Amino acid sequence: MSSYALEKAMWTVGTSPAEAEKFRQSPVAYVEQFNLDADEKVSLATLAVGDMAKRGASTLLLLMGFMAVNGPSGMGEYMRRMNQK
Amino acid sequence: MAALVGGFLMPHDPFMSAAPHVAPKEKVDNTMASFGQIEARIRELAADTIIIIGDDHYCIFGPHCIPRCLIAIGDVEGPVEDWLNIPRGPIANHPELACHILERGYDEGIDWAFAKALSIDHAIAVPHHLAVRSNPTLRTIPIYLNAAVAPVIRSQRAYAIGQSIRRAIDSWPGDERVVVFGTGGISHWVGTAEMGRVNEEFDQRILRLVEQGDIDALLALTDAEILEQGGNGAFELKNWICAMGVMGKLKAETIGYEAVPEWICGCGFAEIKEAA
Numbered sequence: 001m002s003s004y005a006l007e008k009a010m011w012t013v014g015t016s017p018a019e020a021e022k023f024r025q026s027p028v029a030y031v032e033q034f035n036l037d038a039d040e041k042v043s044l045a046t047l048a049v050g051d052m053a054k055r056g057a058s059t060l061l062l063l064m065g066f067m068a069v070n071g072p073s074g075m076g077e078y079m080r081r082m083n084q085k
Numbered sequence: 086m087a088a089l090v091g092g093f094l095m096p097h098d099p100f101m102s103a104a105p106h107v108a109p110k111e112k113v114d115n116t117m118a119s120f121g122q123i124e125a126r127i128r129e130l131a132a133d134t135i136i137i138i139g140d141d142h143y144c145i146f147g148p149h150c151i152p153r154c155l156i157a158i159g160d161v162e163g164p165v166e167d168w169l170n171i172p173r174g175p176i177a178n179h180p181e182l183a184c185h186i187l188e189r190g191y192d193e194g195i196d197w198a199f200a201k202a203l204s205i206d207h208a209i210a211v212p213h214h215l216a217v218r219s220n221p222t223l224r225t226i227p228i229y230l231n232a233a234v235a236p237v238i239r240s241q242r243a244y245a246i247g248q249s250i251r252r253a254i255d256s257w258p259g260d261e262r263v264v265v266f267g268t269g270g271i272s273h274w275v276g277t278a279e280m281g282r283v284n285e286e287f288d289q290r291i292l293r294l295v296e297q298g299d300i301d302a303l304l305a306l307t308d309a310e311i312l313e314q315g316g317n318g319a320f321e322l323k324n325w326i327c328a329m330g331v332m333g334k335l336k337a338e339t340i341g342y343e344a345v346p347e348w349i350c351g352c353g354f355a356e357i358k359e360a361a
Contacts (some may be wrong), residue, residue, distance in 0.1 A: 005146045015147065050278070058234060059276030059317065060143050072168070082278045 009034045009044055010057065020068040023060035030040050050084045059068030087182070087257040089255045090130045090264060091338075092332045092357040094295065094325045095216070097268040098140055099207040100348035102170050102214060108347040109198025113329040119341035120215040120352040126356065129222065132264040134179050135217055135225045136250065136331070139208025139268045140232035140266055142275075152198035154246055155229040158183040158191075158192060159201040163242050164210035171214045176205070179224040179341045182257055185224070189253035207325075212268050230324040232269065240304050243323040247330020254331075267328025273350040277317060277335050287314040288351035290324065292342060295355050300326070318350065334360045 007035060009031065012019050023030045027045040043051045047069065049062040061083075064077045096116075101136070107112045146167055161176040170235065191195050203321075209227045218224050230246070231238050247265075254263050271288040274280045294302050304324055311319050329335060340354035 004148060011143060011147045014143070049276075053277070058143065060233060061276075063276030063280075064143060077274075079278075079280065082276070082280075 002036055005035045006040060006044060006052050006055060008059040008063050009036070010052075010061040014064035014068045016063060017068070023069055048081060049078060050082045053082065063071075087259050087261040088330065089251060089254050090262045092265045092328055092335075093126070094122065094267045094273050094324060094328060094337075094353070094355040094357060095120070095212055096270065096352040097208045097211045098273075098345075098348050098350045099166065099169055100350070102211055103168055103209075104275055104285050107346045112262070112343045112345050115343055116345070116352055117215070121217045122340055122358075123354070124219060126217065126262055127223070130262065130264060131215060133223060134182060134261045134263045135213075135223055135266060136228060136263060137212055137225055137266045137268060138228045138230060139212070140324055141206055141208065141229050142233050142291075144206035145204055151231055151234050152229065153242075154195070155198040155200060156183055156187050157200045157203040157227040158187055159203070161203050161205060161225065162297055163203075163205035165206055166210075169207055169210060169212050176213060177224045179226050179261070182254075182259070182261060182263075183226045185257050186250055186253040189256065190246070190249045190286065191204050194267060195249050195251070208304045212266050216266075217295070225235055225347045227279075228327075230243055230295075230323055230327060233317075233319045237308065237320045238323055240306070240323055240326050241256045243327040244300065244304060244330040247327040248333070249319050251331045251333060265306075265328045265331045267330065268323045268324035269349035270319050271351040274316035275318045275349070275355055279304045279316065281346050281349050283341060283346050283351040284314055284316070285351060288342065288344065288353055289321070290356060292316075292339050292353050295325070295329075295337045295357070298327055298337060298360055303329070307345050309327040319361060327353075327359060328336070332357045332359060336360045
């Protein structure tokens with residue numbers, strides 16, 4: 001149930017400023033603490049929210065986690081990535 | 086005996102407090118006037134206790150635990166979000182009545198989760214801030230239904246929980262005057278590729294059904310239909326349905342409606358009253 005692990009990762013980032021800072025410092029290192037396959041790790045590390053949504057992750061969490069990492073000015077970029085084909 | 090003296094349905098859109106200015110002024114003014122009308126009606130009704138039914142947005146519960154229905158029976162504080170422009174602090178609960186609702190529900194097969202010390206999110210905080218806070222004599226009982234994280238609570242169960250809450254109010258020996266809020270919705274798409282879309286036609290259909298007190302039609306809406314027509318945020322209609330269960334056979338008057346893409350939401354308000 002990897003989509004659940006993606007949700008755990010996004011929830012952790014979204015609810016803890018310290019975890020969000022860890023993610024900003026090293027996304028590649030950050031994703032290693034979660035039970036994800038290689039493709040999912042890439043998706044999480046690059047915050048490919050459209051891809052994570054297709055994998056079944058909650059869009060509430062994707063939005064919350066993305067904004068925690070990128071700040072309130074990140075909404076436009078979030079929508080661009082969500083609509084990426 | 087305690088008495089249910091009123092009920093209201095309203096949005097809990099966080100943009101209303103966090104960034105009202107991003108919407109056209111007329112829509113902001115009309116929305117705040119709707120909250121003002123509810124605030125005034127609560128005073129007219131001489132209410133002393135408000136039950137606010139909302140849903141968490143992965144702000145206070147996480148993938149490790151998502152309660153289907155939860156009642157706060159002790160300390161309440163919040164909101165947890167620091168960007169709402171709402172001061173964080175304690176909110177007065179009514180622990181005795183909350184415990185009675187819990188115990189009555191247990192007797193009736195409602196498997197409540199409960200919180201002895203709850204930090205609330207915007208689902209409770211925004212309606213409290215805009216319609217309750219100005220009257221410091223009011224006590225607030227927060228109730229959370231899972232109307233946000235799939236699989237969401239069934240509408241029929243939300244209604245049954247509301248009916249159980251009502252029986253608890255009616256059997257409480259105190260002389261409290263209780264008002265219920267159903268919060269959230271109407272149409273909105275949260276975090277999806279369609280975020281910013283508002284389906285005004287769906288929203289008006291819902292408000293007409295509420296005005297008619299047509300709970301059967303609301304319960305007949307499938308989750309697939311709600312999702313397709315109203316977006317993932319429209320599952321919050323289940324909070325409204327629960328409040329309608331508290332009221333029982335009802336009539337309603339729409340207080341206001343604004344489609345506000347800037348707030349990513351169709352914002353509907355209604356007062357629900359017992360039908361004769």
